[in-house]
Each structure stands twice: as structure tokens, then as C-alpha cells.
Amino acid sequence: MGVESDDTATRGPLGRLAAALHGPNTMGNSRRFWYLFGVVVLLFVFFPLYMLPSAVTNMSQYLSLVLLALSLAVVWGYTGVLSFGQVAFFGVAGYTYGIVAINVTGPLGTIAGLVVAVGIAALFAAILGYFMFYGGVSDVYVTILTLVVVLVLKTFLDQTAGDEWTIGEAALGGFNGMPGIPDLALGIGEPFLVFNDTVLFYAALLAVLVTYLGLRALLNSDYGRVMVAVREDEDRTEMLGYDVKRVKLTVFTFGGALAGLSGVLYVTYFNYISPSELSLTAASLPVIWVAVGGRKTLLGPIVATIFIERLGLFLSVNVGDWAFVINGLLLLVIVLLLPEGLLPGLRDLVSWIGDRRGDSDTDDTTDPTGEVIE
Amino acid sequence: MSDTADGMDPAVKQTSAELATGVDTDTILQTEGLTKRFGGLTAIDDVDFGVEAGELRCLIGPNGAGKSTLLNLVTGALSPSEGEVYFEGHEITGLDPHERIRHGLSIKFQVPSVYEDLTVRENVRLPIQRLAAGSERDERMADALSASGLSAKADVTASALSHGEQQQLEIGMAASLDPDLLLLDEPVAGLSVDERTEIADRITQLNAERDIAFVVIEHDTDFVAEIADHITVLHQGETFREGSIEEIEADPEVQRIYLGGETDA
Numbered sequence: 001m002g003v004e005s006d007d008t009a010t011r012g013p014l015g016r017l018a019a020a021l022h023g024p025n026t027m028g029n030s031r032r033f034w035y036l037f038g039v040v041v042l043l044f045v046f047f048p049l050y051m052l053p054s055a056v057t058n059m060s061q062y063l064s065l066v067l068l069a070l071s072l073a074v075v076w077g078y079t080g081v082l083s084f085g086q087v088a089f090f091g092v093a094g095y096t097y098g099i100v101a102i103n104v105t106g107p108l109g110t111i112a113g114l115v116v117a118v119g120i121a122a123l124f125a126a127i128l129g130y131f132m133f134y135g136g137v138s139d140v141y142v143t144i145l146t147l148v149v150v151l152v153l154k155t156f157l158d159q160t161a162g163d164e165w166t167i168g169e170a171a172l173g174g175f176n177g178m179p180g181i182p183d184l185a186l187g188i189g190e191p192f193l194v195f196n197d198t199v200l201f202y203a204a205l206l207a208v209l210v211t212y213l214g215l216r217a218l219l220n221s222d223y224g225r226v227m228v229a230v231r232e233d234e235d236r237t238e239m240l241g242y243d244v245k246r247v248k249l250t251v252f253t254f255g256g257a258l259a260g261l262s263g264v265l266y267v268t269y270f271n272y273i274s275p276s277e278l279s280l281t282a283a284s285l286p287v288i289w290v291a292v293g294g295r296k297t298l299l300g301p302i303v304a305t306i307f308i309e310r311l312g313l314f315l316s317v318n319v320g321d322w323a324f325v326i327n328g329l330l331l332l333v334i335v336l337l338l339p340e341g342l343l344p345g346l347r348d349l350v351s352w353i354g355d356r357r358g359d360s361d362t363d364d365t366t367d368p369t370g371e372v373i374e
Numbered sequence: 375m376s377d378t379a380d381g382m383d384p385a386v387k388q389t390s391a392e393l394a395t396g397v398d399t400d401t402i403l404q405t406e407g408l409t410k411r412f413g414g415l416t417a418i419d420d421v422d423f424g425v426e427a428g429e430l431r432c433l434i435g436p437n438g439a440g441k442s443t444l445l446n447l448v449t450g451a452l453s454p455s456e457g458e459v460y461f462e463g464h465e466i467t468g469l470d471p472h473e474r475i476r477h478g479l480s481i482k483f484q485v486p487s488v489y490e491d492l493t494v495r496e497n498v499r500l501p502i503q504r505l506a507a508g509s510e511r512d513e514r515m516a517d518a519l520s521a522s523g524l525s526a527k528a529d530v531t532a533s534a535l536s537h538g539e540q541q542q543l544e545i546g547m548a549a550s551l552d553p554d555l556l557l558l559d560e561p562v563a564g565l566s567v568d569e570r571t572e573i574a575d576r577i578t579q580l581n582a583e584r585d586i587a588f589v590v591i592e593h594d595t596d597f598v599a600e601i602a603d604h605i606t607v608l609h610q611g612e613t614f615r616e617g618s619i620e621e622i623e624a625d626p627e628v629q630r631i632y633l634g635g636e637t638d639a
Contacts, residue, residue: 024492024493024496222503222504225496225499225500225503226500228489228492229489229492229500232489232490232491232492233487233489235451235483235487236483236487236488236489237500238470238471238472238475239449239451239471239472239475239481239483239548240472240475240500240501240504240547240551241472241475241476241501241504241551242472242504243470243472244472245470
């Protein structure tokens with residue numbers, strides 16, 4: 001699984017790696033794309049040198065939310081399961097990290113918190129997914145059920161203001177939330193690296209890069225093709241001998257873990273979490289990021305998350321309460337005009353212009369080894 | 375059964391002759407007392423339906439006779455109200471569809487069911503990638519493409535294919551699972567005469583060369599006469615008649631209910 005069959009024998013390890021990242025399921029299969037990608041990565045790497053510290057820390061927040069968007073891109077965009085519940089896994093991981101890291105002091109406590117939080121988010125997704133997919137819940141009912149789970153969790157967390165909801169040193173705090181959540185840190189006893197400010201930015205950037213490249217390899221592997229097959233036609237895929245329920249459960253669990261990682265990074269940015277992360281608005285945001293960017297792509301949700309969050313900040317600074325209205329209208333226009341999303345829309349526009357110019361030298365269909373990919 | 379082999383190519387004749395001398399172990403599919411009720415409607419009523427290895431069986435009957443329901447009970451898309459399904463000696467009644475497929479069943483749906491947004495090559499890859507890797511996978515994909523007559527259209531999106539090409543593609547995908555029994559639900563509905571001939575050739579070829587048994591649901595009697603070893607007539611959810619094409623065509627009761635029937639539309 002995961003290895004492209006086409007002439008791997010004639011390629012070195014680098015060629016094999018390149019082949020693993022390419023295929024019909026992700027955008028950007030050209031040499032030109034990877035040049036541009038390298039430039040953008042460098043811009044991000046040197047971001048703290050030419051931007052204000054506040055812009056850098058804001059960007060860490062957006063980058064941690066990108067992981068939440070990618071979790072939904074995989075579950076919905078590629079496997080066809082529209083989950084409104086990604087913020088549930090995000091929130092559960094955030095709270096879990098807080099409880100563990102507050103109670104187990106020191107860097108090891110924060111690492112334990114990260115591992116336990118992602119594990120609990122995955123377990124939660126696995127249990128919910130098992131009862132949904134093996135219980136015959138499908139399509140729009142998955143969407144409704146996952147949204148209900150979010151709202152039930154939020155309602156529950158709102159009620160946890162009392163002392164009986166203090167776990168060790170960590171008070172859940174009801175709708176006021178849980179303050180004093182420590183930063184992630186590395187070290188034994190004394191931390192030698194604390195993930196705050198610029199360090200957190202680089203950690204989030206690394207997490208997004210690794211996740212993006214890893215997901216590219218996954219989606220273009222045999223398993224990724226089965227995920228897309230499940231999205232396109234569940235019955236046909238089952239009748240080709242694939243266990244559709246298990247594929248959906250596996251992807252949903254993985255998506256829960258990724259949303260959990262996003263939640264941990266996010267709470268270490270604010271050192272705080274509250275039930276508002278599980279509000280109806282919060283639950284709809286990942287769906288908006290993914291729909292606007294292009295749900296059948298990875299790059300689209302990444303770009304859209306950063307763009308929409310940054311735009312939201314700009315608008316709320318400049319127009320106050322009108323920010324939501326303007327932002328919402330913009331998103332509506334994009335989704336109505338470009339139903340496949342911003343990036344696929346731009347790609348089609350570029351190729352349309354290329355066709356009109358009779359431009360035959362675009363290398364959009366060529367991979368880095370110079371070989372034509374469908 | 376041997377009298378049905380007239381006009382067929384020698385390989386099929388041989389298969390049929392082998393079957394004629396076969397014992398019970400040659401039965402590849404057997405349903406026992408299979409019943410399916412939808413509310414007050416009994417779509418399939420106590421059906422014992424058997425198919426032998428390498429056989430080419432056609433399943434006919436008027437609309438609403440329960441043909442597709444029977445196929446869906448065999449694949450597991452539907453669960454029976456009563457009765458069992460046996461495949462190659464194993465009971466498969468409680469298995470999920472994908473488990474039955476892995477036992478050697480395969481199906482082409484009534485409505486051509488290909489992945490429309492994927493290329494033809496990606497379509498063909500999906501059944502094959504589960505069974506083969508590396509150069510063997512490439513070979514099998516190339517074989518499946520050429521057998522479907524779609525080598526030149528490998529990089530075309532499946533939605534751009536004609537109806538007939540989609541039927542060929544789906545048969546190719548279903549056949550590339552290396553099944554022992556392939557179920558085809560109306561493979562030539564809505565096709566031209568030429569396309570029908572191509573599909574008929576494809577079926578008889580797969581049957582002869584790869585020894586795949588078939589159950590084919592079809593309304594077109596000429597097509598049935600061209601390919602079938604043996605025919606089962608379903609009527610109102612029950613097995614009405616079984617026999618050779620000559621026996622079925624000569625049967626006045628079948629004539630009445632199905633072949634140009636006067637009392638039943």
C-alpha cells in the first residue's frame with residue numbers, strides 16, 4: 001500500500017518519494033508548482049524576520065486551525081463524510097491537554113498531555129464513528145448527528161462551573177473556561193525549549209508542512225484511491241470488495257486525531273479554552289474553510305483558513321460587528337460562484353485563459369521527473 | 375442441458391458437457407428457501423436457485439418478478455426475511471457484501487455504476503489494486519482496458535463515455551476481480567444492436583476462457599437466446615420454470631406470462 005506501481009524499479013528513493021506525492025487526487029503535480037511551493041515555504045520560514053511579533057503569533061493560531069481544516073478535508077472532501085463535529089474532537093483534545101498539563105507539572109506533563117489529548121480525540125471519534133457507520137447512519141444524518149454531539153458537549157461544558165468539576169488542579173470552569181493551560185515544552189525537569197511565540201509558530205508551521213505532505217502521499221496511495229472511491233460511490237466500492245464501513249471509520253478516527261492535534265496547538269496559543277470553541281459558529285467554520293477553499297483539495301482549505309481568519313481579524317478591527325456580515329457575504333458569493341471552491345475555480349480559470357491564448361507550453365500535467373501524469 | 379449448447383463455441387460446449395456429468399460439488403451458488411418481504415409485498419417467495427460452476431444462466435421474468443431482488447439477496451445488498459445463501463459450499467447469508475465479493479462473487483449493477491469523475495484508468499485500477507501490485511497490476515490494468523475496448527480512452531473521465539462504453543467499463547471492472555460467479559443486471563438495456571453483440575461476445579468469451587459462471591438478468595429474448603446455457607423464469611417472486619431456451623420458448627405458460635403475454639403486460 002502506498003507505493004506507486006509505475007516503474008518504481010527505475011527510480012531512486014527520491015524519484016519514489018516524488019511519485020508518492022503525485023497523483024490524480026491532489027492539485028499541484030507540476031515542477032512549476034513545487035518551485036512556487038518552495039518560495040511560499042521560505043516566505044513562511046522567514047516570516048518572523050519581516051513581520052511584527054503580533055502577526056507571527058496570529059499566524060501560529062491560523063496554522064494550528066489549518067490542521068482542523070485539513071482534518072475535515074480528509075473526512076468530507078476526500079471520503080464524503082460531512083462531519084460538523086470536528087470541533088468536538090478539537091475541544092475534547094484542548095480540554096484534555098489542559099487537564100493533564102495543569103496536573104502533571106513540567107515539560108513531561110505537557111508532552112503527556114499532547115499524547116493523551118490526541119489519543120482521547122481519536123478514541124472519541126472512533127466510538128462515535130463506530131456507532132454511526134456500523135449503525136447504518138449515513139449522509140445527512142452523519143452531519144446532523146455530529147452537530148448534535150458538538151452542541152451537547154458545549155451545553156455540558158457550560159454547566160461545569162461548580163467545584164465538583166475540578167479535576168485535580170484543573171477546574172473546567174463552565175462557560176468561563178479553563179485558564180492557565182501551560183505551553184508545550186521539551187525537557188526533563190527544567191524545560192530547554194518552550195513552545196511559545198516564535199517557537200510555537202515554527203512548531204505549527206512544521207506540523208502543517210508534515211501533515212500536508214503526509215496527506216498528499218496518503219491520498220495518492222492505494223488507500224487514498226479507495227477513500228475517493230467511497231466518496232464517489234459507496235455501493236460500487238463495497239461491490240469491488242472493499243470494506244466501506246471500515247474505511248469510513250478509519251478515516252473518521254484519523255480525522256479526529258488530526259482535529260485533536262489542532263486543538264492542542266490552539267489552546268497552547270491562548271493558554272486557555274472555553275466552551276465557545278464548541279459553539280454553532282465555531283462548528284461551522286471548518287466547513288466554511290473547506291468549502292470555500294475547495295473540499296476536494298488540500299491546498300484550498302489551507303489557503304482559505306488563513307485567508308478567512310486573517311480577513312475576519314482585519315474586518316473586526318476596522319468595522320467591528322459588521323465583520324461577520326461582510327465575511328459571511330463574501331463566503332456566500334465565493335461558494336455560489338465557485339461551487340468547487342476557490343482553488344479549483346482559479347485552476348479552471350487559468351487553464352481557460354491558457355486555452356484561449358492557445359498556450360501549449362503549460363507544464364501543469366507534468367511531474368518533476370518530466371513524466372506525464374493524467 | 376447439453377442441447378442448449380447448439381451454436382456455441384466449442385469451449386462452452388465442453389464446459390456444459392462437463393457440467394452434465396458433474397455432481398453436487400459443481401454447484402457454485404445455491405439459495406434455500408430464500409424469501410424477501412417488503413412490508414406486505416413478498417418480492418421473493420421461497421426460492422431455491424442454483425447455479426453450477428462455469429454455467430451461463432439467464433434470469434428472466436416480467437417486471438416486478440423479483441429478479442433484481444434475488445441478485446441483491448445474493449450479493450448481500452439486501453438481507454433475506456428467511457432462507458439461506460450458499461456460495462462454493464459456504465453459507466454466506468450473514469456476510470457483508472465486500473466479504474461475499476472476496477469469496478469470488480462479482481456484480482454489474484443495473485444502472486451503469488462507474489466512478490464518473492475519475493478517469494477510465496483510475497476506474498479500472500480500483501478492483502485490480504486490491505489483488506495485484508507492481509508490474510502484475512500494470513499488466514492486468516492494460517488487459518482490462520483492452521478487453522473493454524477502452525485502451526484509447528484510458529485518460530478520459532468516465533462521465534464522458536457513452537452508455538455502452540460505461541457498460542463495457544463496468545463489466546471490465548467486475549470481471550477483473552477474478553470472480554467465479556459474475557452477476558449482470560441488464561447489461562444490454564438501452565444499447566444498439568452492435569453494442570449488444572459486443573457485450574454478448576464479451577460474456578461468452580469470459581465464460582469460455584476464464585471459466586466464469588454468469589447469472590444474467592435480461593429482457594431481450596434474442597440476447598438471451600444467444601448467450602444462455604440455461605434459463606430460469608421468475609414470476610411473482612417464485613421460480614416459475616427452468617430449462618433450455620427451446621423449452622422455455624415452447625412453454626405456453628411462459629408465453630402467457632412473459633413472452634408476448636396476452637393476459638399479463
